[in-house]
Amino acid sequence: MKYTRLTALAALGVAATLSLTACGNGSSGNDASSSVSSSSSSSSSDANASSKSGSGSSGSEASNAKSGSGEDSEAGAGAANGATETGGQVAFCKTADLAIDATDAAPDAGTGRINITMINRGSTTCSATGFAGVNIKDADNTSNPIERGQAQPRITNLKPGDAAVFNLAYQIDSGDSLADPTNIEVTPPNETHTVSLDWPAGAGEIMGAYTDVEVYPTHTVE
Structure with a gap:
């Protein structure tokens, strides 16, 4: 009788151990999945931020280039019109x-x-x-x-x-x-x-x- 009871207790202990191991493995799997998801989200955010930053920088440089081009055009127009660098005009003959x-x-x-x-x-x-x-x-x-x-x-x-x-x-x-x-x-x-x-x-x-x-x-x- 004692032998039968001990055997039953041992079986319950093994079952409990297996249950705890299964729970631990499940938690570990969730943590790993969460970590991968978090890492992926972080990488995606960093990539988007980098992309936005690069786009803004390129737009600014293009704007500056257009601004410089406009100044050169005005200078060229001024030269075509005969204006001097100081804006002076030729005096009339006396x-x-x-x-x-x-x-x-x-x-x-x-x-x-x-x-x-x-x-x-x-x-x-x-x-x-x-x-x-x-x-x-x-x-x-x-x-x-x-x-x-x-x-x-x-x-x-x-x-x-x-x-x-x-x-x-x-x-x-x-x-x-x-x-x-x-x-x-x-x-x-x-x-x-x-x-x-x-x-x-x-x-x-x-x-x-x-x-x-x-x-x-x-x-x-x-």
Whole structure:
């Protein structure tokens, strides 16, 4: 009887041991699974963070590159427009620094043209851009302003020794003209001082009145 009871107790002990071992193994398996899951989640978070950080950095560099490109374009545009690095502009030529002369340049018997040349005798580059003011003085001592022709001014910068020219245009009278010009009074563009030039010898007589004469803007001599 005692033997049978001892055998039963031993069997219960073995069963309990197996049960505890099974529970321990299950817990260990859960812990391992949890550890792997946690490690995987951590790695995924680190990878996402790294990806976001890298993306943000690249975007910033691209923005900076675009910003730099824009500055270069503005500089190029500025250079194309003739602006200096300091933003300065060429000063207009002073009458005192210009040697001015008038010559007959009629291309044919019916067209009158007088070229007026201005040479920069100063020591620095200056601008002669625009229309000169012109009056024609008649033999009766009256002064007649000349209208501008239909033309757009061109940039006309003169280095020391360079020349610019503009012309007066009119139709030549084949008969007796009512105009009797003696002098051409010239005020360079954006100046207030005037010089008086002799009407060129040999220039054709003006058809009509002085209002039929036109002055054209300056341009450089090639």
